[in-house]
Amino acid sequence: MAQTATFFFLYSVFFTVLSLPVECCLPPSLQSEVPGELPAGYTVSRVNLDQCGTEGLKVTSSDPDFAVQTDGTVITTCFTVVPGDGRRFLILVQKEDGETSEVEVTLTRRVKVVPSNKVLKRYKRRWSPPPFSIKENQKPPFPKDIEVIASDSSQNYSVRYTISGPGVRERPYDVFSIDEYTGMLRVHKTLDREEFNNITFVANVYNRYSNKPTDLSLPVTVIVEDENDNAPEFSGLMQYTVMEHCNTGTLVGVVRATDKDDPSTPHAKIKYRLGSGTELFLINEKNGSITARTTTLDRERQDKYLVPVEIRDMEGHPSGLSQTGTATITLGDINDNPPTFKQPSYTAEVEENKANVLILRIPVEDKDLVNTDNWRTRFVITKGNETGNFRIDVDPKTNEGLLYVVKPLDYEETKSVELQLTAQNVAKLEGTTASWSSIPVTLNVKDVDEGPEFRPGNLYLLVKENVANGTVIGTYTATDPETKKSNGMRYYKRSDPASWINVVESTGQLKVANTIDRESSFVNNSMYNITVEAVDESKKTGTGTVIIQIEDINDNMPEIKSKELVLCEGSLESVRIEASDQDNPPFSAPFFYELGKGHDGKWKLEDIKDTSAVLKPAKDLPTGVYSVPVMVKDLQGFGKEQTVTVQICHCSNGACLAKRTSTSLGVGGVLAILMSTLLLxxxxxxxxxxxxxxxxxxxxxxxxxxxxxxxxxxxxxxxxxxxxxxxxxxxxxxxxxxxxxxxxxxxxxxxxxxxxxxxxxxxxxxxxxxxxxxxxxxxxxxxxxxxxxxxxxxxxxxxxxxxxxxxxxxxxxxxxxxxxxxxxxxxxxxxxxxxxxxxxxxGYEGRGSLAGSVGCCSxxxxxxxxxxxxxxxxxxxxxxxxxxxx
Known part of the structure; x- marks a missing residue:
């Protein structure tokens, strides 16, 4: 029996521990001694949240002057004053499941000890015991007696009493007075505790005859007792936002309220209550935190709720003072509504051979918040666009899908196209089991009477240059796209820059009209293009391009680029000859150089490279101009003899200097000078x-x-x-x-x-x-x-x-x-x-003077x-x- 009783006792203890609410991990209250003035960011205390776990916890303060950090540290949010009687507020802790608890924080003002150099003396208490208290908001008539202030020295002396300081001659003025002979303290005005919660003045006693103090000065404190004369007030904006379809117990916001009455009395104990909307929201009656009561909040059904909130002091007692406000709760949007098509399918028609044409506008509906990613639609062609003929865009204003043809369709190949379109949002779906919707789109290709069509569109032909005129190099014909026949076609040349090709009108044969030259300026990279036009019996036309690849032949000899060369005497001993050939290999370089048959043996060729050779004198030659015959041949031995002129001269910067001309003063010049001098x-x-x-x-x-x-x-x-x-x-x-x-x-x-x-x-x-x-x-x-x-x-x-x-x-x-x-x-x-x-x-008469030159040295x-x-x-x-x- 004893074992059974022990078992049931332990079981009950274990069950009790498991059933304890969240308050078991928190202290019931906190007390902290702080200075009277607290700067912003001052650490007041710390709530130990280690035993409660940190996941899903939301910790807030009922007093906006204080905030709670994630580790439980309580700090001030602004400059805060702690009154002499202290300050109280609540710390609210909410778990992820919505269960809440609170910790009461009490701040007491730290007494500042002022050191004094005076020797402390112990005096026997000789005054009657203060302090005194009076009620605020007393009704007239005044004055009213409070209590007698008496000193023991009145037993030995004939005394009189005086008071001074606040409440007498200092603010608040003329509140108290004392009967100087009896010591009766009186009050003359109504006091408001919210303005002065206590008043301290100084009482003195004097010998009535010698006017000397008979006792020490006595500080007297009169405490103003609180009455419940202030209704609680809302503080801060009562506007909150919570996402639609949120979980039960999600914190919507905290209603802030204050009461000017004494916080240590029930006059300032506020109770919170919702007037309506209790089926959707809950409010904590102690700390004012509003939470979601259901998961059915739907922004598309109602996006805003106006919830009345009542606050009443005296802890909600019917005798307490109250005030009512309205909390505005706005639901935030989530993408819980996919876009939907207004029609189950669409059909459209498009002409063949059309490109970059708008075919169809496809409207959709979306209940989510307009102009957000939850509302904006993104269309996808999920089927039928394997060839890339289509593109779909979105009209940013109407949110419609815009279907385009980007590549032309051919009726003879494709009479209709089946597409499948899917409408999606920019944002992902959440809070719903719905999925993206799709619809089929049928596009019918409209037949158009087309002109002839060349197949292939670009015809490539290989032709040797200098081929004989009249040579047929190919045939280029067109067919009707519908009949696939060439009956009745006529062919014409639309472009032929060099006029090298003729087109036979009835057959489309291409014949050489003039000599084809690969080295012509009309040829680009050995390619030459002409355009051929075909005209059917209905006068419709079609064009095609013939690309002629010109095959090179050896029809150009090497040519020496510069045939006038300069050889500077005493510096350069040779000059380099450079040649070029317009033909391509193997009909061009490397070149073969040799002196012509008529050379005089004064020159020789050395250092022959691909396109150049060095010409130098075979012996010392005087200055002058020399003609040197040079034979230049290409790789196939095709070439000719050419003459190079070499000038041997004195040079400056690689150029021959001009010959100096001798100047002398003739007889006529001397005579003119002499005559001018004598005339002067x-x-x-x-x-x-x-x-x-x-x-x-x-x-x-x-x-x-x-x-x-x-x-x-x-x-x-x-x-x-x-x-x-x-x-x-x-x-x-x-x-x-x-x-x-x-x-x-x-x-x-x-x-x-x-x-x-x-x-x-x-x-x-x-x-x-x-x-x-x-x-x-x-x-x-x-x-x-x-x-x-x-x-x-x-x-x-x-x-x-x-x-x-x-x-x-x-x-x-x-x-x-x-x-x-x-x-x-x-x-x-x-x-x-x-x-x-x-x-x-x-004037000069045709001959010089016979006298010759006359000068100073004659x-x-x-x-x-x-x-x-x-x-x-x-x-x-x-x-x-x-x-x-x-």
Missing amino acids: LLLCLLFAFVCTTKKDKIHMDDTGDGMLLKSNTEGPGDEVNSSIPILPMTAVDGSLKGSIFEKQESNLGKMGAGNMNTMNVPPGFPNNMYQKSSSNMVVTGTLGGYSTGNYRSIQEEAEFLEFASRSTLHTWMTNALYLDKKLMYFATEDSGRYADDIPLRY ELGADEGLGFLDSLGPKFKTLAEICMEK
């Missing part, structure tokens, strides 16, 4: 005389004044600091005496012997015509500041004396004087008077160095006679 000199003198002299006639006197010439002084003279002025020539007739010439002579006389040395003057010249300046320059024949240009330096004078005697120098100076005087005389005459006596420019002749003047021609004879007159 005469023009300068003319301008000078016109500007500085009068038009008085000047007589040419042979015994006039001389010129300034360099003296023969051998020793250096005194250095002159200033420049010696240019001395003008004295006029022959003395008409200029007493003018500027005399002033210049007087100035020269004032310079003294120390500044001017007298030169050795030739006979007949005055001494003042030969002076030496500090610049060692001799001024000759100066007139009015204009010089005739006879200047010579000391160095030049010394060189001059090396090849001329003193008498020659004297004669040269004398003639220069006469020439200057003559020019002065010309300057005084009208332009018509001396126009014939000055050098003029003449050698002085034996005739006192002036013999060259005799050869200057008749135009200078007068000038020469004047110069030689002395």
Whole structure:
């Protein structure tokens, strides 16, 4: 009996453990001490879910300020304040089968200990025991007595009482007062606990006569007791979504509600209840979580439910305050409805030989949510399209199937086509046992009267080039697609770019009309195409293409590409000859090279390759142009002799340099230069005389004044600091005496012997015509500041004396004087008077000057160095006679 009792006891314990709800794996409550202010993300506590398993668990919080992570950690979702009396909320745990449980979490505010440097003293309690409490929402009249605050010091002193702080002179103002003699505490206003749940002020007691404190200050706390004066309120949007056909117990959403009353009292204990819709949904009366009660939720039958929810405090007691709201539950769509065809079958007609033509529009119906993958249809041709003649697309707006013919059909071959179409969705089916639906589609091919048809459509023929005209290379005929006969056909040539082929109209024979050349520009890769047209008795036409493969023959000789070659002297010793042949192998390369029969033995061929050979001299050859005969033959020995021109020359960058041409200045050129120089000199003198002299006639006197010439002084003279002025020539007739010439002579006389040395003057010249300046320059024949240009330096004078005697120098100076005087005389005459006596420019008369070249380096002749003047021609004879007159 004892064993039987023990067995039943153990069995009952085991059954009890198995039948325990989910709460057995959770603690009934959690308590945690936290600071008064909690930042977002602060870890409050942790619920141990290890014993409950994590699969299918849904853990939520009834307070939106707190969230529960998957491992059970409770954290704050925002900045949260914990009041002095703490904070409470529920953690809701739901298993996969819909069974729920809850854990109550209590947060207490951590007391902050403020360190003090004062020495703590122990005092005996001498005040009557506080705290006090009053009810919120008290009705008038006021004031109302609360309780007496008394101090034991009143037994020894005559005292008075005061209070200060919140509720007196601080917010909330003027709520409390105290009778200073009796210590009775009174309240003067109605208080709202939701605004001030307690008020702490300070009470003091003083000696009534000395006004000194008789006891320590006493903090007094007045607790405001809660009344159920606040109905619960909904928080957050009450809009939820759950998929249709979901499992029973699936969480739809959690209704959030709050109550401003004291959470530690039943005034804030809320009970949740659904007003209607209880046959489809359930709500947890403690935490407000809504779950599905059935698996029959169908979006296609009703896609949205409006469920009334009632919340009542006092844990749902009829005396509690309540409020009603509406929860909007929307059903999400799943692909539980396959598309269906509106008709069981379709029949259509299509003409033969048509392509890319829309044949049929096939509508379907789908109850799923429009414009989603659950609604969009994808059509598949599951049968009858093995040849690829058809294509089916989808109209994105109407969701219809669009059936096209992409390859033309032939009525003579196929009179009708049976297709099978299947309609599917983009998304897979779920939540249903239905499958994709299919329908048959019959397409009848319509016969069309067609034109002739060539068989095959492209005819290939192999023809040798250069075949004789009139040769028949083939026959190309067409037939009627319906009768399969060629009776009454006429054939014409539609295209023949090179006009090589003729078509016999009655038979379709193809004959050569002109020479077929494989190397022609009309031939591409040895292929040549013509188009033939056939016309039947009903004037319908058909075309076909003849592709002629041209067979090559050896009808082209190798040709040397460049027959003019350059061989640079001293650098390259050979040149390469390159040839080409338009024929294909074996009628072209490799080529055979040899020198022609008429070659002179000066050249030889080496390094013969496929298409080229090296030509080089057989011996050293001078520069020049050489013609070399070269025989070039192809692989079949077909070729000819060709001549190559080789130029041997001096090169620059591979090109021959141009020959240098010798240039020399002829007699005419020298004469032109001399005449130009003299003309320029005469023009300068003319301008000078016109500007500085009068038009008085000047007589040419042979015994006039001389010129300034360099003296023969051998020793250096005194250095002159200033420049010696240019001395003008004295006029022959003395008409200029007493003018500027005399002033210049007087100035020269004032310079003294120390500044001017007298030169050795030739006979007949005055001494003042030969002076030496500090610049060692001799001024000759100066007139009015204009010089005739006879200047010579000391160095030049010394060189001059090396090849001329003193008498020659004297004669040269004398003639220069006469020439200057003559020019002065010309300057005084009208332009018509001396126009014939000055050098003029003449055109070339066909021969050079007999005088030759005259320059600075001309050698002085034996005739006192002036013999060259005799050869200057008749135009200078007068000038020469004047110069030689002395």
